[in-house]
Amino acid sequence: MTDNNTPTNFIRQIIEEDLASGKHSSIRTRFPPEPNGYLHIGHAKSIVLNFGVAEDYKGQCNLRFDDTNPHKEDEEYVEAIKDDVRWLGYNWAGQYFASDYFEQLCGFAVELIRNGKAYVCDLNADQVREYRGTLTEPGRDSPYRERSVEENLDLFQRMRAGEFEDGARTLRVKIDMAAPNMNLRDPAIYRIRRGVVHHQTGDAWSIYPMYDFTHPISDALEGITHSLCTLEFEDHRPLYDWILDNISTPCHPRQIEFARLNLEYTIMSKRKLTQLVAEEHVEGWDDPRMPTIAGLRRRGYTSAAIRDFCNRIGVTKSDGTVEMSVLEASIREDLDRTAPRRMAVLDPLRVVITNYPEDQEETLVGPNHPKDESMDSRELKFSRELWIDRADFREEANKKYKRLVTGGEVRLRNAYTIICNKVIKDVSGEIKELHCSYDPHTLGRNPEGRKLRGVIHWVSALAAVPAQVRLYDRLFTVPVPDGIKDKPFQEFLNPDSLKVVQAMLEPSLADARPGERFQFEREGYFCRDDKAADKLVFNRIVSLRDSWGKG
C-alpha cells in the first residue's frame, strides 16, 4: 500500500553522505532483539528502519539475537520473533546469535587483558556500586585494578572454567573511574553465570559477556556499517567506540541513536507487557488488545498498514508520544481499499415487513466494494423478517438522526426502502420488534416525492448466520499509563477494552477464512479470528471514522 514516498530522516541523510563520500560502497544494518519477549509496534519501527534503509540503499540487513543473558531468554521467543519479522514482510540477509560469537568474544577479552586494558575484579556487586561513585562524585579504582597480566589471564581462564561462584568476580575494562560518563567507570564485560542453561549454547559456558562488550564486536564481525539503536544508548556510544578502538576488529561501525516509539493509551515496555500476560489482564502475547506484532496481527492489522504507520511517524531524536489515530488511519486507508463490504448486525432488533409475502425470499446483489467493480459482488437474501441494529431505530428523533424512526422512511442498504409503522414492546417497555412496510419499487432507485432519512444495514432473519463478535477498545484509560507518578500502570486498565456481542451476519460471511478481513458497513473493519477457527468469531480491527455528532 502506501509504502510509497520514501521517508527522509537524519539517519538516511547520514547514509546518503557516507555513500556519496565513498566511506561505504554499500551499507549493512541489523535488527538485534533480545529473545526475552515478543516484538511490539516499537520494534516494528526499528525493523522498518533497519530493513527499509537496507532495501532502499541496496544493502543488507541481518537479524541478530542479542542473547547474552541466558536468565531471561528463551527459544520460544526466537521463533516468535522470526515469525513476526517475516510477517512484517522482511527477509534478513543473515541470521545470527550473539552467542555464535562467544568464542571470539572471549578471544577479544584476552586481547584486552594482554594489553593491560582489562582486569579481573573480585569486588562483589555492592562493592562495585560503592566504588563507582555517583553522578556527581568520581569513583575510586578497584583494589584489583593493577593485577598483572598473568594473574588476570589465569583468573579469567578459571572464571571460564567454572571455578568461581556467580558474582564472585567480573572481568572489567580499564578506562576511567572518574569519567563523568558512568558507562566509562571500568564497566564489567564478563560475569559468571554457572549452571544456567542457555537456549543456544546449553551449559557450555559459565561466563557470559555483557551487552556493551558484545554489541560493538558483533556489529564489527558482521560488517555492519550503521548500527541503529534507541536513545538510551547514547551514553554507551563512547564505550562502544572504546571497545572497537582497543581490539583488532576488521571495521568500526557507526552507532546512531533514534527515539523509541511511544503510543498513546498503551505501553511499550517489554517488562510491563510481560506482566500483563503473566497477571492475565490479557489472554496472551497475541491478545488483540496488545501492542505486540502478534496481537496486532490477530486483531487483523495488515503488515502493510504497520509499515505505513512506521513511515508516517518518522525517525528523529526527540521523544514524543504518537496518537492512536495515526495507527488507525494507516489501517483504515489500507482496508478501505482492500476489504470486501458485508452487512452484519451487531445488536439485532427484529423487523417484520408486513406487506412482504410470508413464504417469499428473494436474492439481491451487493457490490463487494462501492468503488472497485473488479472486486465483484455477492448475493444477499431478502425476506419478510429482518434484523437491523437497535441503534438504528428511535421512536422519535430530530432530523439530524439519519436512521429509522416511527413513520419515517429509510433505505435498507442494497435493498428496498421501508417505513416503520408500528413498534411492538414487551411488558417492560422494551422494544421487541418493528412492523414496517416496504416499497417494492425502490430497488435500485429512489421513491419520487418522498425524502429518505438515511441508509441502514440489515440481515435477513431467515438466512442470517449468528456469530460472536469481539469489540476492542483501548487497553488503558489514560494516554500514558506508565507515566503517572506513584501509580502502577495496571490501575489504568480499561475495564471495557473487550466487549463480546452475539451478532447476526449476512450468510456469505459463514465462509470467511480465518484471518480474512471485511468491512461491516457502517460499523468498521473486522477480521475472522484464526485462533477460534472452529467457531465463527470476528474481531473488530478498527471502527469506521465517525463524524456524527462532532460538528
Add this chain to the structure above:
RNA sequence: UGGGGCGUGGCCAAGUGGUUAAGGCACCGGACUUUGACUCCGGCAUCGCAGGUUCGAAUCCUGCCGCCCCAGCCA
C-alpha cells in the same frame, strides 16, 4: 549541584541563513454519497523564552527555561 540528549500548530514531522514555515494524523467548515464511510474543496503555526550577529535567522552565537536518559555482574 556531573555527563549525554531533546524542544517547529492538539499529535507526529520536513526545514541544514534568503519565496506566503512541506506533509501526515486530528480538528473545523462545505460538496458528493444507497456506508453519518470513502472521495473532493477550503480553513487551521512565525518555529521553548530572552538577548545578540546579519541587509536577512526556525536555521549562527550567548544566557535562561522545560523535558528525557545514565549510578545492573539487564539489554
